[in-house]
Amino acid sequence: xxxxxxxxxxxxxxxxxxxxxxxxxxxxxxxxxxxxxxxxxxxxxxxxxxxxxxxxxxxxxxxxxxxxxxxxxxxxxxxxxxxxxxxxxxxxxxxxxxxxxxxxxxxxxxxxxxxxxxxxxxxxxxxxxxxxxxxxxxxxxxxxxxxxxxxxxxxxxxxxxxxxxxxxxxxxxxxxxxxxxxxxxxxxxxxxxxxxxxxxxxxxxxxxxxxxxxxxxxxxxxxxxxxxxxxxxxxxxxxxxxxxxxxxxxxxxxxxxxxxxxxxxxxxxxxxxxxxxxxxxxxxxxxxxxxxxxxxxxxxxxxxxxxxxxxxxxxxxxxxxxxxxxxxxxxxxxxxxxxxxxxxxxxxxxxxxxxxxxxxxxxxxxxxxxxxxxxxxxxxxxxxxxxxxxxxxxxxxxxxxxxxxxxxxxxxxxxxxxxxxxxxxxxxxxx
Amino acid sequence: xxxxxxxxxxxxxxxxxxxxxxxxxxxxxxxxxxxxxxxxxxxxxxxxxxxxxxxxxxxxxxxxxxxxxxxxxxxxxxxxxxxxxxxxxxxxxxxxxxxxxxxxxxxxxxxxxxxxxxxxxxxxxxxxxxxxxxxxxxxxxxxxxxxxxxxxxxxxxxxxxxxxxxxxxxxxxxxxxxxxxxxxxxxxxxxxxxxxxxxxxxxxxxxxxxxxxxxxxxxxxxxxxxxxxxxxxxxxxxxxxxxxxxxxxxxxxxxxxxxxxxxxxxxxxxxxxxxxxxxxxxxxxxxxxxxxxxxxxxxxxxxxxxxxxxxxxxxxxxxxxxxxxxxxxxxxxxxxxxxxxxxxxxxxxxxxxxxxxxxxxxxxxxxxxxxxxxxxxxxxxxxxxxxxxxxxxxxxxxxxxxxxxxxxxxxxxxxxxxxxxxxxxxxxxxx
Numbered sequence: 001x002x003x004x005x006x007x008x009x010x011x012x013x014x015x016x017x018x019x020x021x022x023x024x025x026x027x028x029x030x031x032x033x034x035x036x037x038x039x040x041x042x043x044x045x046x047x048x049x050x051x052x053x054x055x056x057x058x059x060x061x062x063x064x065x066x067x068x069x070x071x072x073x074x075x076x077x078x079x080x081x082x083x084x085x086x087x088x089x090x091x092x093x094x095x096x097x098x099x100x101x102x103x104x105x106x107x108x109x110x111x112x113x114x115x116x117x118x119x120x121x122x123x124x125x126x127x128x129x130x131x132x133x134x135x136x137x138x139x140x141x142x143x144x145x146x147x148x149x150x151x152x153x154x155x156x157x158x159x160x161x162x163x164x165x166x167x168x169x170x171x172x173x174x175x176x177x178x179x180x181x182x183x184x185x186x187x188x189x190x191x192x193x194x195x196x197x198x199x200x201x202x203x204x205x206x207x208x209x210x211x212x213x214x215x216x217x218x219x220x221x222x223x224x225x226x227x228x229x230x231x232x233x234x235x236x237x238x239x240x241x242x243x244x245x246x247x248x249x250x251x252x253x254x255x256x257x258x259x260x261x262x263x264x265x266x267x268x269x270x271x272x273x274x275x276x277x278x279x280x281x282x283x284x285x286x287x288x289x290x291x292x293x294x295x296x297x298x299x300x301x302x303x304x305x306x307x308x309x310x311x312x313x314x315x316x317x318x319x320x321x322x323x324x325x326x327x328x329x330x331x332x333x334x335x336x337x338x339x340x341x342x343x344x345x346x347x348x349x350x351x352x353x354x355x356x357x358x359x360x361x362x363x364x365x366x367x368x369x370x371x372x373x374x375x376x377x378x379x380x381x382x383x384x385x386x387x388x389x390x391x392x393x394x395x396x397x398x399x400x401x402x403x404x405x406x407x408x409x410x411x412x413x414x415x416x417x418x419x420x421x422x423x424x425x426x427x428x429x430x431x
Numbered sequence: 432x433x434x435x436x437x438x439x440x441x442x443x444x445x446x447x448x449x450x451x452x453x454x455x456x457x458x459x460x461x462x463x464x465x466x467x468x469x470x471x472x473x474x475x476x477x478x479x480x481x482x483x484x485x486x487x488x489x490x491x492x493x494x495x496x497x498x499x500x501x502x503x504x505x506x507x508x509x510x511x512x513x514x515x516x517x518x519x520x521x522x523x524x525x526x527x528x529x530x531x532x533x534x535x536x537x538x539x540x541x542x543x544x545x546x547x548x549x550x551x552x553x554x555x556x557x558x559x560x561x562x563x564x565x566x567x568x569x570x571x572x573x574x575x576x577x578x579x580x581x582x583x584x585x586x587x588x589x590x591x592x593x594x595x596x597x598x599x600x601x602x603x604x605x606x607x608x609x610x611x612x613x614x615x616x617x618x619x620x621x622x623x624x625x626x627x628x629x630x631x632x633x634x635x636x637x638x639x640x641x642x643x644x645x646x647x648x649x650x651x652x653x654x655x656x657x658x659x660x661x662x663x664x665x666x667x668x669x670x671x672x673x674x675x676x677x678x679x680x681x682x683x684x685x686x687x688x689x690x691x692x693x694x695x696x697x698x699x700x701x702x703x704x705x706x707x708x709x710x711x712x713x714x715x716x717x718x719x720x721x722x723x724x725x726x727x728x729x730x731x732x733x734x735x736x737x738x739x740x741x742x743x744x745x746x747x748x749x750x751x752x753x754x755x756x757x758x759x760x761x762x763x764x765x766x767x768x769x770x771x772x773x774x775x776x777x778x779x780x781x782x783x784x785x786x787x788x789x790x791x792x793x794x795x796x797x798x799x800x801x802x803x804x805x806x807x808x809x810x811x812x813x814x815x816x817x818x819x820x821x822x823x824x825x826x827x828x829x830x831x832x833x834x835x836x837x838x839x840x841x842x843x844x845x846x847x848x849x850x851x852x853x854x855x856x857x858x859x860x861x862x
Contacts, residue, residue: 015471019462019471020458021656029451040446040450043448043476045477152596213577216447280718283719285722287711287725288722290718290741291718291829294790304738304745305742306717313735318736318778360728
């Protein structure tokens with residue numbers, strides 16, 4: 001190794017990244033993959049489709065890093081220069097591989113299309129390189145040794161890159177750098193308080209033990225990150241388990257998941273376990289709550305249907321919200337409760353959740369200020385609801401309202417007895 | 432200048448970017464802002480919150496670039512080291528600014544909170560730096576000269592960064608590098624064919640004139656990019672206008688917008704102009720069509736409501752889809768048409784659009800393969816519909832189906848007489 005711990009550099013290639021036309025998500029994917037081995041990217045550089053830039057940066061990175069992960073520029077067109085540049089940087093001639101030509105011709109044949117001659121360049125790899133087979137595309141990747149570094153070269157298309165990283169590059173990295181000390185981060189996902197208040201509730205634990213705390217704002221949800229290091233995975237997991245218990249004692253139901261689960265997966269799992277069905281009645285979120293629920297494969301087992309009541313008239317007509325409730329405006333807890341009750345009756349579900357609010361800009365004639373939302377849940381024994389003033393522009397208000405609605409369903413499912421004396425916390429939000 | 436054209440480097444600072452916890456979107460925002468002056472980022476580097484890394488890269492970039500844009504690490508906590516590092520890199524001592532302390536105290540006061548002492552570090556700037564006032568946060572940025580380069584230092588929070596870039600950094604860059612040759616890219620947004628077919632329709636224009644063509648796949652929509660350069664904005668716009676006409680002759684109604692408009696903005700504008708109202712009936716998209724329509728401020732003028740009919744029973748009950756239609760399964764054009772008709776009648780709107788389909792994984796008992804979607808529009812004179820097999824995983828199918836549904840509304844609104852002999856194109860999709 002070139003330092004105390006493995007040093008890993010990543011090089012992204014492509015004019016479209018530097019021009020802003022394409023958002024690079026590969027750095028994040030690579031970093032997340034490496035984190036499973038307790039490794040981090042130490043430096044990330046983006047260069048244009050220029051052969052001299054690529055050659056220079058590959059060599060610089062190889063000189064100072066143990067692993068260099070190069071992405072992009074493996075396509076068939078004239079501005080795809082990565083294979084040529086890495087060949088030049090490592091002093092390796094390009095070698096034609098007949099089996100790659102066959103793979104390319106088969107790929108186009110399966111689509112009923114002729115292969116163009118320019119695709120043939122994808123059948124060349126630098127001499128001495130180990131092929132990383134394609135994953136759904138036409139571009140093979142490769143790994144090559146140079147200057148004491150492993151250089152892994154992968155396509156820029158995120159899905160192909162991620163798949164090839166997992167299947168070939170990660171195993172090679174793990175072989176070279178079996179983790180001596182394991183570092184693991186556990187993400188505890190919370191909703192219902194802002195960052196500083198959430199941090200305040202666990203303040204007595206910060207610095208009190210060997211587990212490090214971090215906080216991440218995700219526009220509504222706050223992630224409490226616990227990071228521990230130790231000689232082996234089992235010891236580290238035990239440290240995290242202990243600390244997680246302490247966090248759970250302090251945050252309780254503010255925690256909706258641990259790990260990478262989404263709120264809709266958590267709610268879906270609870271509905272499935274309890275054999276419950278759900279419907280939605282949405283105004284301000286106009287379908288966001290139901291489409292989030294439907295993100296989860298198999299959600300048709302519990303998501304029955306929904307009504308989007310964007311106009312006041314529809315609240316009355318389809319959801320049977322009494323006229324007299326709407327005289328005070330459409331954004332308040334009684335209207336939200338009547339909407340949820342109406343949806344539960346219309347669809348014959350166990351539960352229904354509703355949203356109404358003022359997304360802005362402007363109040364659209366409502367008396368309440370922009371950002372006001374009312375959210376309700378209807379269940380067999382009645383309704384529970386909340387009203388809050390949310391910060392931020394239109395679509396941030398709608399996003400947080402969506403999370404808050406799903407969270408209300410979750411709170412009911414984890415502790416239905418509490419519905420009567422429900423006192424919700426304020427969902428704060430920041431970008 | 433250090434080269435033939437202004438050379439602009441960008442440095443992103445933050446462990447959270449290299450660990451994959453936060454996706455960097457600032458490079459893209461910076462690149463898009465610069466593109467308005469015909470400038471591009473020539474190199475982008477991400478480094479950890481380590482003072483030595485920051486000092487080294489700021490100096491390296493200053494030596495080879497005319498402008499260095501640094502983002503991140505201006506916060507109040509102990510791992511925010513950027514001001515200190517830039518001071519060190521440029522040999523400038525940090526200077527305390529009483530007006531910044533006052534600004535910080537006022538900021539916390541307005542939230543009804545005490546300022547912590549550690550926030551005081553945000554009142555220091557390197558000597559000789561020009562302050563870039565905060566935009567909604569607590570972190571001021573600054574600009575400083577070093578080694579013939581303008582170094583602009585901005586917070587990493589995207590909203591603050593973008594605002595401060597626009598208000599202070601871009602004007603300074605424009606003053607230094609008034610565009611001698613203007614380069615402008617115009618984006619023509621299309622939907623209905625895949626990239627290669629769309630390119631095929633304009634193949635005779637590629638290389639035929641001074642305007643350059645590019646194609647960008649956005650998972651459903653295909654962007655045709657026209658790029659022209661010339662001595663002044665007026666001449667360039669005229670070249671692009673001419674070429675755009677040629678593209679319009681060839682692509683016709685496949686074009687849904689020019690520029691940055693979204694499909695829902697285009698559809699919303701058409702509905703507003705024609706004084707039409709709309710409702711939705713969604714199964715596979717489960718609220719995505721209506722929530723996309725509701726993304727647009729003021730959409731309550733035309734979006735009346737919608738039904739999410741996720742279960743078969745709800746298609747029958749709420750939307751009054753005849754039972755006998757559903758015997759053949761829920762994914763076909765007659766069912767989609769009955770759903771749209773049902774929603775139009777329920778909400779009393781001029782138009783209604785519907786989606787039904789098999790999102791996968793698995794077919795959920797449907798006879799049609801995963802990825803099959805049927806989409807329909809109901810209007811005063813009848814229904815129009817299409818059925819397609821879409822590629823990709825669950826949420827890609829749902830996204831393309833949403834776009835296709837909105838596009839069907841658009842096609843009807845731009846040319847209602849064609850509803851009878853409507854023959855839709857295949858929306859292809861790739862990531």
